[in-house]
Amino acid sequence: MAALLETRQLCKSFGALEVARDIDFRLERGARHALIGPNGAGKTTLVNLLTGVLPPSRGAVLLEGEDLTALPQAKRVKRGIARTFQINQLFRGLTVLDNVYIAVAERLGAGGSMFRPAGRRADVIAEASGLLETLKLEGDAGRRIHELPYGRQRLVEIAIALGLKPRVLLLDEPAAGIPSAESHILLDAIAGLPKEIAVLIIEHDMDLVFRFAERITVMVSGAIFAEGPPAEIAGNREVRAVYLGSADV
Amino acid sequence: MTAPAGPGLAAARALADRHRVKWWEAAPWLAGVALFFFLPSYLAFGTQLVIAILFALSLDLVMGYAGIVTLGHAAFFGAGAYTVGMLAAHAGWNEPLSGLVAAALVAGAIGLASGYVLLRTQGLTLLMLTLCTMALLEESANMAHEYTGSFDGMPGLQFQAILGLFPFDLLYYRSQYLYALVVLFVCFVVVRMLVYSPFGQSLTGIRENVLRMHAVGAPVRARLVIVYAISAAIAGVAGALFTQANAYVNLATLGLDRAAGVLIILILGGYGRLYGAFVGAIAYMVLEHVLARAYPTTWQLGVGLLLIAVALYARNGILGIADALWRRLRAAVAR
Amino acid sequence: MDLISIALGGLAAGMVLFIVSVGLSVTMGLMGFVNLAHGGFAMLGGYVIVQTMKLWGLPFFAAVAVGFVAIAALSVLLEKLLYARLYRASELDQVLFTIGLVLVMIASITLGFGPETQTVVLPEWLRGQTDLGFIRYRTYSLAIIAAGVLLAAALWLGFERTRIGAQIRAAVDNRRMAESLGIDVGRLFTLTFALGGGLAAVGAGLGAEILGLDPQYPLRYLIYFLIVVAVGGLGRVTGVFFAAALIGILDFVLKIHFPKGGTMFIYALTLALLLWRPQGLFGRRSG
Numbered sequence: 001m002a003a004l005l006e007t008r009q010l011c012k013s014f015g016a017l018e019v020a021r022d023i024d025f026r027l028e029r030g031a032r033h034a035l036i037g038p039n040g041a042g043k044t045t046l047v048n049l050l051t052g053v054l055p056p057s058r059g060a061v062l063l064e065g066e067d068l069t070a071l072p073q074a075k076r077v078k079r080g081i082a083r084t085f086q087i088n089q090l091f092r093g094l095t096v097l098d099n100v101y102i103a104v105a106e107r108l109g110a111g112g113s114m115f116r117p118a119g120r121r122a123d124v125i126a127e128a129s130g131l132l133e134t135l136k137l138e139g140d141a142g143r144r145i146h147e148l149p150y151g152r153q154r155l156v157e158i159a160i161a162l163g164l165k166p167r168v169l170l171l172d173e174p175a176a177g178i179p180s181a182e183s184h185i186l187l188d189a190i191a192g193l194p195k196e197i198a199v200l201i202i203e204h205d206m207d208l209v210f211r212f213a214e215r216i217t218v219m220v221s222g223a224i225f226a227e228g229p230p231a232e233i234a235g236n237r238e239v240r241a242v243y244l245g246s247a248d249v
Numbered sequence: 250m251t252a253p254a255g256p257g258l259a260a261a262r263a264l265a266d267r268h269r270v271k272w273w274e275a276a277p278w279l280a281g282v283a284l285f286f287f288l289p290s291y292l293a294f295g296t297q298l299v300i301a302i303l304f305a306l307s308l309d310l311v312m313g314y315a316g317i318v319t320l321g322h323a324a325f326f327g328a329g330a331y332t333v334g335m336l337a338a339h340a341g342w343n344e345p346l347s348g349l350v351a352a353a354l355v356a357g358a359i360g361l362a363s364g365y366v367l368l369r370t371q372g373l374t375l376l377m378l379t380l381c382t383m384a385l386l387e388e389s390a391n392m393a394h395e396y397t398g399s400f401d402g403m404p405g406l407q408f409q410a411i412l413g414l415f416p417f418d419l420l421y422y423r424s425q426y427l428y429a430l431v432v433l434f435v436c437f438v439v440v441r442m443l444v445y446s447p448f449g450q451s452l453t454g455i456r457e458n459v460l461r462m463h464a465v466g467a468p469v470r471a472r473l474v475i476v477y478a479i480s481a482a483i484a485g486v487a488g489a490l491f492t493q494a495n496a497y498v499n500l501a502t503l504g505l506d507r508a509a510g511v512l513i514i515l516i517l518g519g520y521g522r523l524y525g526a527f528v529g530a531i532a533y534m535v536l537e538h539v540l541a542r543a544y545p546t547t548w549q550l551g552v553g554l555l556l557i558a559v560a561l562y563a564r565n566g567i568l569g570i571a572d573a574l575w576r577r578l579r580a581a582v583a584r
Numbered sequence: 585m586d587l588i589s590i591a592l593g594g595l596a597a598g599m600v601l602f603i604v605s606v607g608l609s610v611t612m613g614l615m616g617f618v619n620l621a622h623g624g625f626a627m628l629g630g631y632v633i634v635q636t637m638k639l640w641g642l643p644f645f646a647a648v649a650v651g652f653v654a655i656a657a658l659s660v661l662l663e664k665l666l667y668a669r670l671y672r673a674s675e676l677d678q679v680l681f682t683i684g685l686v687l688v689m690i691a692s693i694t695l696g697f698g699p700e701t702q703t704v705v706l707p708e709w710l711r712g713q714t715d716l717g718f719i720r721y722r723t724y725s726l727a728i729i730a731a732g733v734l735l736a737a738a739l740w741l742g743f744e745r746t747r748i749g750a751q752i753r754a755a756v757d758n759r760r761m762a763e764s765l766g767i768d769v770g771r772l773f774t775l776t777f778a779l780g781g782g783l784a785a786v787g788a789g790l791g792a793e794i795l796g797l798d799p800q801y802p803l804r805y806l807i808y809f810l811i812v813v814a815v816g817g818l819g820r821v822t823g824v825f826f827a828a829a830l831i832g833i834l835d836f837v838l839k840i841h842f843p844k845g846g847t848m849f850i851y852a853l854t855l856a857l858l859l860w861r862p863q864g865l866f867g868r869r870s871g
Contacts, residue, residue, distance in 0.1 A: 051464070077466030089464065091457040097260045102454050103465040105447045111467055114448040117268035121447065129261050138257030164465060318676050366859060372675060373618055374862045377814045378855060380807055385851040392845040505803060509683060516680055550691035556684025560677045561669060 004029045004198045005081070005168050010049055010059035019045045021223040023059070027168060031198040034213035036206075038242070042222040043202045044086055047170050051083050052076045063168070077106075080167035084157045084174055086202075090145045096156050097141040100128040103163035131159045134192070136185050151178040158189060169193070171201045175208055187211070210234070218242075268445035277527050281430050285423075292422040296494050298534050299429040300487050305514045305526035306433075306440055307483035312512075313520030314449060315476050316456030317368070320508050321379030322484055324363075324386045325356040327503030329485025332356070334403045334498035335396055343408045345417075345493050349432065352489030353482040359386075360481020364474040380505075387503040402499025406492065417496065425494040432490060436483050443479070444523055452476055453521070513552065516559055519566030528567050588719050590837055596725035598832020599732025600791030604805075605812045606739065606824050607780015613756040613819020615773050617667065618675055620682040622784060623802030623809055624689035629655040629785015630797045631693055634702045644707040651789050652782040659781030663774055686802050694799045704792040728790055735783070736825045743821060752776060756819035757868065811854050817867025827865060 003026040012020040019042050027033055035043050048054040050061055052073040060069045068076055091099050101118070104127050105111045119125070132138045135155045145153055154177045161169060174190075175183055190212060193199060203209050209216065209230075216233040218226040226239050233239055284295050304326055311317050329352035336351060337343040367378045390397045397403065410416040415424040443449050454462045455469055462469050492498040501507060510533075518529020541548040563570055608622040633651035636642045642650065662685075670678055706724060714723045743749035755762040755769045763769055788797060795805065812831055816823030831850065838846025857865070 073463040074466050074468055077464065083464065089458055089461040091454050091461065093457055094453065095260065097264055098450070101264065102450060106465045106467050110447050111451045112448050112472065114443055114446045117445045118447045118450050119265040119268050119445070122265070125261050125264055129257050132257060138255065141257045141260030142263060160465065312676070318679060370858065370862045373612065374814060374858055376618065376679070377810050378858055380810065381851045381855050384807055385848060385855070388845060388848040388851065392848065546691050546694045549687050550695070553684045553687030553691060556680050556687065557666070560681035560684060561666070564677055
């Protein structure tokens with residue numbers, strides 16, 4: 001059965017520096033997949049390759065069998081791939097509601113509409129407001145991004161990705177920066193995602209990883225090092241040596 | 250989906266009401282009409298002012314909202330100006346309203362073509378290329394001197410009466426002023442509509458974070474090219490008004506001076522704020538009218554110092570300062 | 585005019601462009617700062633050179649040296665006081681600031697010295713013609729060509745063989761990586777800004793007979809400086825050298841054979857070139 005999202009021998013080098021080596025990665029429908037590995041292993045690079053931010057040196061990216069490799073970022077989003085960034089990429093001068101509005105409007109194809117005011121699209125406003133409620137952001141809806149603490153901004157980043165109603169959701173260290181008091185908001189949001197969506201999380205927080213993931217991929221130095229269900233990965237001595245250290249999981 | 254409550258509802262309402270016309274938005278138009286009745290000897294100046302506002306408004310679309318920094322916007326102003334001039338002088342086509350349309354079409358087409366090609370680049374390269382495009386047009390106009398009159402321009406153009414009823418009057422500028430004011434109003438309505446539409450909001454998104462816009466699936470380049478073409482068309486209308494109102498056109502309409510001038514006006518007033526063009530043009534042209542005649546070099550010195558100060562301290566122009574003061578006032582009152 | 589005369593004339597103009605623009609290229613490559621006031625520094629330097637010769641009777645090369653030092657010092661001063669505050673600012677703010685600065689420079693010179701073109705009195709041995717064997721040509725132009733080539737060679741050696749040169753090259757290629765390697769990019773920038781400003785002054789003074797020297801100098805030649813820098817590739821000394829030579833010769837040829845529309849060709853060529861290769865002829869594509 002064709003995976004929802006897969007890569008075939010995906011490679012990327014910057015001159016002599018190889019950041020992705022022959023990656024054969026599969027993300028299944030409805031997956032709850034985590035991508036872990038030491039810093040510099042190439043996890044974010046892989047997401048950048050999957051989303052089209054980086055063009056590969058060799059290899060292909062396929063979505064339900066369709067070759068996306070030549071498609072730019074925006075077109076891949078339209079095919080159903082959404083991601084959050086490791087460092088927030090938000091519209092800092094706009095309000096929280098505006099930020100999510102823009103994402104929802106684009107998804108609904110309303111982003112290019114010139115003749116009706118943005119305020120008249122009650123459907124977009126309602127959906128955006130709903131997303132804010134899901135992430136407990138409705139209290140900040142009218143505030144500008146730069147006025148919010150970083151952790152709340154992170155949640156806006158998630159809200160935007162959710163607003164795109166993707167088939168594949170790639171979250172790059174979503175919990176980073178969110179204070180532990182609020183991390184349950186994130187967890188609830190992820191748990192509440194529709195079952196058909198394939199979700200890939202890059203994380204360093206092992207707690208989160210092992211609670212969320214049904215499958216884990218370990219990357220080291222640009223290549224896939226190990227892959228399997230959580231128990232298998234946790235028990236894998238080599239993985240522990242290279243990454244998890246001697247800490248008990 | 251349940252309706253949002255509390256602050257969420259307030260924010261949703263604010264967004265839904267953002268485009269509603271506020272009472273004070275009538276002020277500039279009332280002032281414009283008042284000028285006609287109370288200061289009839291200043292209508293020539295008033296006409297130039299209205300044209301400057303329209304030109305700055307077009308630049309605001311492209312620079313204030315979409316974030317495209319261009320030093321070559323006079324290319325479109327000049328294109329519109331020369332279209333009307335050449336049609337009148339060589340094709341005997343001097344009906345003003347259709348002239349405006351022709352100018353908008355020509356300038357818009359140039360904007361579309363150059364935008365399509367230039368907006369693949371960014372930063373210094375883009376800035377450079379906008380300068381090159383404008384210089385190219387200026388040189389072409391210079392070269393085609395049988396049609397354009399080169400440095401001397403085309404003086405003594407004649408235009409039919411507006412709607413057949415209101416003749417152009419080079420002495421008191423009465424018809425010109427109201428004509429320009431009406432054209433400004435119409436164009437302003439269009440720009441305002443664009444700014445408050447989802448399209449306009451996506452432009453702000455592109456300006457604020459282009460990577461994020463790509464990452465929400467927006468066709469960024471297409472949006473930029475479209476707004477560039479629309480802005481070019483409006484700049485062309487401003488140029489056409491210039492030629493019609495003053496009955497002449499020359500190479501200065503295509504020059505760096507005019508391009509830099511409109512940039513200064515917009516920054517002074519505050520870009521990305523719809524009314525920055527009004528405030529900036531009024532402030533700049535009044536000051537220029539008063540000071541530049543007497544002491545042109547000192548005026549240049551003053552403008553330079555002003556720009557430095559604005560770049561360092563007041564990036565959002567006069568409206569930005571007013572905004573900040575207003576917010577402080579409200580915060581102080583709320584306590 | 586025969587081919588060689590044209591080539592030499594154009595090359596001389598190109599060398600002036602090179603000497604003035606090389607500083608701009610390196611500082612832009614280093615900090616990404618759009619400095620539209622660069623021509624203003626050149627002009628100020630030119631006036632310093634002309635006026636010290638006129639008022640204090642300094643010989644030509646001493647005046648040029650004074651011009652270099654004066655503008656280098658001014659560059660450091662302005663960099664520390666003003667430019668440094670805008671490194672993280674938006675491109676628009678940088679454009680605004682530098683436009684404002686160049687207007688202040690132009691106005692100051694006009695107020696101080698009037699709008700007339702300044703004339704340089706060349707030393708005896710630079711006047712007249714030199715016999716090169718295959719042609720007799722203006723000594724002055726030949727000297728400028730020699731100066732440009734020597735400068736290019738000196739800069740090339742400096743960039744390739746010295747530690748600071750290597751640091752500058754690294755920082756131009758990838759500033760963040762250079763900083764993480766411990767390179768003090770801010771200090772490098774001040775240095776290149778000073779050097780670039782000084783060279784611009786020298787270029788304006790040396791080239792006063794070719795490009796002229798008057799208060800409108802910075803704005804009249806702004807587009808040429810930008811073209812040379814963009815076409816050559818930011819931060820590439822060899823790129824600027826060849827771009828300047830090319831533009832100089834092209835402009836000269838066009839002025840002779842197509843006096844009406846010659847410059848159009850240069851703009852069109854630049855457009856085509858930068859659309860094909862936005863990083864310039866010699867620049868490296870980022871990312």
